[in-house]
Amino acid sequence: MTTQSKPRAVAELQDFVRGNTLVHARGNGSKSALHPAAADIAIADLSLMRGIVEYQPAEFTLSARAGSPIAELKAALAAEGQYLPFDPLLPERATIGGTVAANLSGSRRYRYGGLRDFILGASVVDGGGRAYTVGGKVVKNAAGFDLSKFLVGSLGQYAIMTELTFKVFPDAPHFSSLRLRYQTLDAALAAIFFLNQSIFELDALDLLPAADGWSLLARLGGGADALPPRLERIRAALQSETAPQAAEEVADTARLWQPLRQLDAAFVAKVVLPPKRIPALERGISGCQRRYSCGGNIAWVATEDIAALDRALAALGLAGLCLQGDCEKPLLGKAPESILSARVKAALDPDGKLV
Amino acid sequence: MKNAHPLLQALEALYPPERLLTRDAQLLTYESDALTAFHSKPAAAVIPISEAEVIETVRLCHQLAVPFVARGSGTSLSGGSLPIADGLLVALNRLNRIKSIDPEQRIAVVEPGVVNLHITHAAAPYGLYYAPDPSSQSICTIGGNIAFNSGGAHCLKYGMTSNHVLGMKVVLADGAVTEFGSDSLDGCGVGPDLIGLFVGSEGLFGIALEITVRLLPQPERYRTLLAAYDDLGKAGDAVSRVVASGMLPGAIEIMDRLAIQAAEAAVQAGYPDAEALLIVELEGEAPQVEAEFAQLQAMMRASGAFELRSARDEAERARIWKGRKGAFSAVGRLSPDYIVQDGVVPRSRLGEALTRIKALKTKHQLEVANVFHAGDGNLHPLILYDGRQPGALEKAEALAGEILALCIKLGGSITGEHGVGMEKRDYMPAMFSEQELDIMQALRRAIDPKEIANRGKMFPSGEAPALQQRGMHPLERQGVISRE
Ligand SMILES: Cc1cc2nc3c(=O)[nH]c(=O)nc-3n(C[C@H](O)[C@H](O)[C@H](O)COP(=O)(O)OP(=O)(O)OC[C@H]3O[C@@H](n4cnc5c(N)ncnc54)[C@H](O)[C@@H]3O)c2cc1C
Numbered sequence: 062m063t064t065q066s067k068p069r070a071v072a073e074l075q076d077f078v079r080g081n082t083l084v085h086a087r088g089n090g091s092k093s094a095l096h097p098a099a100a101d102i103a104i105a106d107l108s109l110m111r112g113i114v115e116y117q118p119a120e121f122t123l124s125a126r127a128g129s130p131i132a133e134l135k136a137a138l139a140a141e142g143q144y145l146p147f148d149p150l151l152p153e154r155a156t157i158g159g160t161v162a163a164n165l166s167g168s169r170r171y172r173y174g175g176l177r178d179f180i181l182g183a184s185v186v187d188g189g190g191r192a193y194t195v196g197g198k199v200v201k202n203a204a205g206f207d208l209s210k211f212l213v214g215s216l217g218q219y220a221i222m223t224e225l226t227f228k229v230f231p232d233a234p235h236f237s238s239l240r241l242r243y244q245t246l247d248a249a250l251a252a253i254f255f256l257n258q259s260i261f262e263l264d265a266l267d268l269l270p271a272a273d274g275w276s277l278l279a280r281l282g283g284g285a286d287a288l289p290p291r292l293e294r295i296r297a298a299l300q301s302e303t304a305p306q307a308a309e310e311v312a313d314t315a316r317l318w319q320p321l322r323q324l325d326a327a328f329v330a331k332v333v334l335p336p337k338r339i340p341a342l343e344r345g346i347s348g349c350q351r352r353y354s355c356g357g358n359i360a361w362v363a364t365e366d367i368a369a370l371d372r373a374l375a376a377l378g379l380a381g382l383c384l385q386g387d388c389e390k391p392l393l394g395k396a397p398e399s400i401l402s403a404r405v406k407a408a409l410d411p412d413g414k415l416v
Numbered sequence: 417m418k419n420a421h422p423l424l425q426a427l428e429a430l431y432p433p434e435r436l437l438t439r440d441a442q443l444l445t446y447e448s449d450a451l452t453a454f455h456s457k458p459a460a461a462v463i464p465i466s467e468a469e470v471i472e473t474v475r476l477c478h479q480l481a482v483p484f485v486a487r488g489s490g491t492s493l494s495g496g497s498l499p500i501a502d503g504l505l506v507a508l509n510r511l512n513r514i515k516s517i518d519p520e521q522r523i524a525v526v527e528p529g530v531v532n533l534h535i536t537h538a539a540a541p542y543g544l545y546y547a548p549d550p551s552s553q554s555i556c557t558i559g560g561n562i563a564f565n566s567g568g569a570h571c572l573k574y575g576m577t578s579n580h581v582l583g584m585k586v587v588l589a590d591g592a593v594t595e596f597g598s599d600s601l602d603g604c605g606v607g608p609d610l611i612g613l614f615v616g617s618e619g620l621f622g623i624a625l626e627i628t629v630r631l632l633p634q635p636e637r638y639r640t641l642l643a644a645y646d647d648l649g650k651a652g653d654a655v656s657r658v659v660a661s662g663m664l665p666g667a668i669e670i671m672d673r674l675a676i677q678a679a680e681a682a683v684q685a686g687y688p689d690a691e692a693l694l695i696v697e698l699e700g701e702a703p704q705v706e707a708e709f710a711q712l713q714a715m716m717r718a719s720g721a722f723e724l725r726s727a728r729d730e731a732e733r734a735r736i737w738k739g740r741k742g743a744f745s746a747v748g749r750l751s752p753d754y755i756v757q758d759g760v761v762p763r764s765r766l767g768e769a770l771t772r773i774k775a776l777k778t779k780h781q782l783e784v785a786n787v788f789h790a791g792d793g794n795l796h797p798l799i800l801y802d803g804r805q806p807g808a809l810e811k812a813e814a815l816a817g818e819i820l821a822l823c824i825k826l827g828g829s830i831t832g833e834h835g836v837g838m839e840k841r842d843y844m845p846a847m848f849s850e851q852e853l854d855i856m857q858a859l860r861r862a863i864d865p866k867e868i869a870n871r872g873k874m875f876p877s878g879e880a881p882a883l884q885q886r887g888m889h890p891l892e893r894q895g896v897i898s899r900e
Contacts, residue, residue, distance in 0.1 A: 119660055119764045142662055164605065175602060177609045178579045193852050199760045200792045201576070202829040203565050203616055204836055204847055205874070206856050210578065210612020214604055231662035254520035258543050260636035262701055287703035294703075333598055333605030335521050358601035380598070380606040397607025399594045401586075401621075401863070405613070408859040 064103040068110060071184070071192050071223050077105055078221070078414065079190035085416050086217040088128055088156030092163055094328070094383040094391045095216065102416060107158055110223055113137055115198075122181065122198060124226040127158030144232040146173040148265075150321070158222045163382065164214035165331065168265040168318050171355045172282075177213045179228045185212070185220035188410025192223070200228050211405065216391075218416060219409045233282030236264065237292045238313040241277040241305040246340060249275040252303040253336055253357050261295050265318060268339075268353040274306065280318065320354045324363035328386030330370060330393060332360040334379050345373035367393070423480045423504065427462060430472055435463040446505050449492040451839055453809070458485070458499035465510045467527075467585075467625045474623060475591035477504055483871040486623045488529060488557030493756060494837025496563060496618055500871055506623065508559050514538050515626070522631045523582060523599055528559030528624045535629065544631040547574045550833070551741050562624050564835040565616035569667045569740070572791040573699075574632060576833065578615040583628035586614060588621060589864030599628060618835050619870040621863050635666070635699035639709040640733045643721035644690035648672055648786075651692035652767040654719035655790045658696055659763065661715060663708050666699035668791030674750070675743045675785040675798075682746030685739025688723045694790070695740055697733075743787045744798065751783070751800035753809070755816050759823030760832040763793040772822055773797055780815040794832035795823070821846060836874045844876055 064081060068074040078084050081103035087096055088107050096104075107128035115124040118141040125134055131149045134157060138144050148169030149160045161183075166175040173179075182196030196202065196209030212222060243249040249268055256266060256279070264282040268275060281291055296308050316322055321329060326349075334342060336357030349370070350363040362381075364370050367388045374381045374394025381393035406413070427436050437443055438460045448455045459482075464470045477484045483503035490497050499505045511527040514535065518524070519542035524535055532553040535546035549568030550556055556566070558577075562584075567576035574580070583597030596610040597603045603611055614621055645651045651670050658668060671679065671693045680687050687693060696712060698705045709726070716724055727733035747754060761769040770786065773795075777784040783800040797819055801812040820830045820843050830836070830843045844853060857875060861867065 117764060119656060120762055121659065122762075164609070166602075171601075173573070174575060174579055177603070177612050178575055187855075191851060191855070193849065193855060195852075195855075197829050199762055199828045201567065201760050201789075201794050201832040203831045203833050204829050204840075204844070205852075206859060207565070207578070207612055207616045208855075208859075210609045213609040213612065214606060215608040219608065231664060234662070257522050258519055258633060260543075260633060260701060262704075283701075283704045284707050287701070287707045290703045291701055331606065333600045333602045335523075335599035335601075337518075337521060337599075355601055359605070382606045392606065397596070397604065399596045399607075399610055400592045401588065401594050401596065401610050401613070402608055404588075404862040405608070405859060408855065408862040 063100055065106060066103070067106045067108065071186060074105060074186050074221065074223065075190045075192055077103065078186055078188070082414065083416055084414050086158070086162070086221040088159030089130065089154050091151055091154040092159060092384045094386050094388050095163060097416060105221060107156065107221070111156070114224060118143060121229050122200065122226060123229050124198065124224060125157055126224050127222040128156050131155050131157055131160060138229055139232070142232055142234070143229045145179065145227060146230045147176040147179050157225055161213055161222060161225060162215060162217045163384065168267050168320055168354045171266050172262070172264045173230065177210050180209050180213060180225065181228055182226040183209045183212055183222050184224040185222050187220040188412060188414040196226070198226050219405055221415065233264065235285045235288050236280060236282045236313045237288050238311050238317055239279045239292065239296060240309055240311045241279065241299060242271065242274060242307040243277065243305055244274040246275055246343065248303065249277050250336060250339065250357065252277055252299060252305065255299070255302050257356065259298065261298070266356045267320060268357050270351070278317065280313065320352045320361050324350050324352065324361055326350060326363035327365050328367040328370070328383055328388060329361065329363045330367070330381050330383045332362055332374060332379055332381040332394070334358065334360060338377065338379065341377055342379065345377055346370060421459070423476055423482045424460060426476050427460065427473070430469060431462055435465070437461040437463070446487065446490070446499055446507065449490040449495060449497040451493055451495040451498070451837065454495050454498050454838055456499050456501045458505040459502045461505040461507055463507045463510055467511070470506065470508070470511070470623055470625060471587045471591065471593055473504070473506060474587045474589065477868055478589065478591045478866060481866045481868060483868045485870050486559065486619050488560035489531070489555045491552045491556045492560065492564070492837060493834040494831070494839040496835050496837035496870070496873060497560070498838050503871070508557065508623070517542070519544055521599065523628055524631055525626060525628050526558055527626060528557060528562070530558050532556055532558060532561060539631045543634050545634050546580065546629060547571070547632050548577050548580055551744070558627055558629070559624050562615050562627065563617065563619045564833060567833040569669055569789060572668065573664055573666050578612055580630050581611050581615055581627060582630055584611055584614060584624055585626040586622050586624050589869035597628065601630060618837065618874050620860055620874060622869055637702040637705045638666070638697060638699050638733055639705050640695065640697045640727040640736050641709070641712060641716060642725040642736050643694045643696070643716045643719070644688040644723040645692045645694065645721055646690065648692040648770055649767050650720045651694045652770060652790070654694055654716060654721065655766065656764070657715055657719055658712065659791070661711070663698070663712065665696050665791065667695065667697040668789070669695040669740055670786070670788055670790040671740060671743055672786040674783060675747060675787045678746035678750050678785065679739040679743045682749060683738050683742045685735055687739055690722070695736060740787070747785045747798050747800070751802065753801050753803040755799045755812050757795070757797050757799070757816050757819055758832050758834045759795050759820050759828060759830055761793045761795065761823055761826045761828040765826045766790060766793055769795060769822065769826060773819060776815060776818050776822070780811060782812060782815055784815070789832070792832070793828065817843070838873055841874055842876050844874070
């Protein structure tokens with residue numbers, strides 16, 4: 062039987078790590094593909110280590126325990142007109158620790174940056190069972206090595222996060238969304254490239270296949286008075302420069318900007334790519350459901366055949382991460398392995414305990 | 417290290433004589449960086465012109481256990497690029513090619529010796545720019561920026577160097593070459609964020625060989641407001657108001673009386689006679705910026721400013737910034753020597769920090785000018801002293817130390833952007849626990865078992881090179897660059 066512990070305090074987690082040979086950390090388990098299920102792996106369930114530790118709206122920083130549900134953090138921030146600009150991908154069930162470990166930023170990442178750009182510090186228990194903090198709590202800090210950024214995407218394999226501190230921003234009070242239709246992928250990509258070099262400051266920009274071609278969803282955030290003229294300007298510019306089939310304002314709902322919403326298959330994966338590689342990826346994964354987020358820099362792909370996706374990504378030299386589904390290895394395609402990660406592993410988890 | 421040293425012999429096979437410097441006169445240029453109080457003579461300096469040469473050089477150093485220091489333009493304010501006595505200095509200025517610019521995907525691939533501002537120049541024809549703007553940007557290199565995660569006045573909204581790097585190729589201190597990140601805006605995207613770890617490592621992990629940076633579109637509109645106050649505290653409170661309003665300005669800067677006077681004397685910015693000046697700049701789409709600017713003006717009027725000026729055109733904007741950006745070199749004119757610190761305090765404790773610094777300067781009977789990135793709590797107190805007077809430097813350093821201790825006590829950091837280097841290494845134990853320092857050391861040794869990359873920096877240890885007279889960087893004296 063698998064050993065499992067639900068520590069409430071750091072010391073308990075330290076004991077658990079010290080007392081087991083192989084340890085895997087879990088938040089709420091919302092990303093099923095990321096949790097190995099071998100009998101010899103002890104599970105550290107972080108879901109009871111939750112709650113906001115420190116949040117002073119005037120400081121624009123927030124510290125929370127790693128098991129805190131994203132929804133709880135979002136609600137506390139929204140009450141003060143603030144938000145996490147990296148836009149955590151799975152707001153309902155995910156914990157903040159799991160979101161950091163898997164590096165999952167949502168569509169609004171496009172405006173100011175991703176998770177790595179907003180993490181300031183963390184408290185961790187490493188593979189040696191040692192508890193310490195990395196990074197800091199102020200918005201600017203150049204002292205020491207920045208291990209907090211390293212934790213982003215680390216899948217709990219170097220250290221288990223127990224507390225995280227982020228920089229937050231004031232949120233825009235109003236939003237408008239625009240849907241543009243293009244007949245071909247090339248035309249839609251040309252529109253993205255046009256926008257990339259334009260003065261328009263989009264909150265989000267996603268690309269998705271539609272029945273008769275491609276849809277480009279653009280979102281603007283800002284003050285109520287300035288928003289309508291801004292939307293009109295961008296629509297006019299896109300109409301004259303990129304010749305869409307249609308350019309209509311659509312209701313700006315949370316659903317519209319939830320990139321995984323229509324992806325429904327046995328496996329769901331994230332793929333990292335520059336927008337110019339989208340045509341190649343399209344050829345490699347035909348038949349999969351997908352949405353390109355953040356101006357075409359992140360692909361969310363749903364598939365029934367994860368092995369085929371893995372092979373396609375490897376052939377293209379792209380890296381991916383399977384989030385949902387019962388798969389053997391979540392890392393897909395080109396392995397993001399670097400000798401530098403191996404060196405960090407040797408320092409933080411010399412016994413190779415954390416998996 | 418004599419010429420008979422095996423490293424020099426090996427380097428002779430790798431470099432022609434004009435790129436392998438060993439004579440005292442040739443090495444003089446490299447003896448210190450912008451922390452001019454420290455000097456140290458390397459055994460040799462090499463000037464590689466290719467990635468392969470850098471890699472081979474590092475491998476040789478590793479094999480023969482000879483310490484090396486990478487150097488960009490030598491503008492480090494913390495002694496980061498100070499050579500190691502009898503070690504090797506690797507000057508990267510000639511690795512200065514911008515390899516490619518892709519305006520459609522808004523990325524540029526550059527070599528480490530490329531000067532920060534040159535990326536912006538190359539991107540300008542496409543309406544793009546490279547955002548991090550240290551005041552030294554006309555001379556400092558991307559490699560140096562990476563080592564310190566450098567920032568500038570305009571890093572409030574889009575972040576510092578680390579936030580603009582998407583991919584890297586590096587040679588680690590043991591000669592292993594590795595690449596991480598990608599051409600995607602998501603950078604490392606899958607797997608640990610190695611970019612975030614490497615940026616800010618102060619040259620202790622190895623040498624960056626190739627860097628992919630993201631570019632941003634130039635904002636459509638800038639609106640710059642200058643507000644004058646008869647009290648420094650009022651300016652600090654005004655910052656809190658701006659921040660609390662939900663606006664996200666591109667820059668929020670404060671100067672105190674001494675800094676204003678100096679700037680006035682140096683560049684005749686036409687600043688009002690005031691105890692404190694606050695500069696707030698909004699940037700972005702015109703309709704949004706204009707709407708916010710009206711709101712900002714009303715807010716500043718209510719904040720007790722006795723005078724408000726808004727830049728009407730680009731020339732006026734440039735004049736407001738000229739005084740601010742030149743303030744440090746200007747302060748240098750008021751005093752033969754000064755020390756600049758760059759500690760950080762939580763933003764809500766700025767007022768408290770300024771009051772305490774005032775008390776400290778009275779206690780030590782020294783003049784302190786304050787110029788700082790108020791938007792992110794990054795202080796830049798300039799401690800004035802006359803190095804010709806015996807004991808003056810020590811007194812100034814004592815005050816600097818108390819300011820750093822204050823930053824830690826208020827929950828901040830000893831450095832926001834200048835790095836620890838040689839200068840602040842003894843303050844690391846005050847900021848980090850023994851265990852935290854042990855972990856950092858273990859990490860460093862896992863990457864650099866022989867501790868040859870920038871040995872003696874960041875961690876408290878070893879003997880410091882001779883302390884000497886401080887003063888302005890030669891380029892500052894000439895007015896080419898200025899400090900923040
Ligand atoms: C007048 C003045 C104003 C300044 N203003 C600012 C400011 O506004 N904001 C700010 O943040 N800083 C500022 N600085 C500090 C300094 O300019 C920055 O730290 C800058 O990034 C240093 O760049 P450099 O090319 O001169 O690096 P150097 O001083 O040559 O080197 C700095 C460090 O980088 C390492 N290094 C260099 N190249 C590489 C590489 N390729 N790979 C790995 N490590 C490398 C060196 O070993 C050293 O530790 C200022 C300095 C001066 C003199």
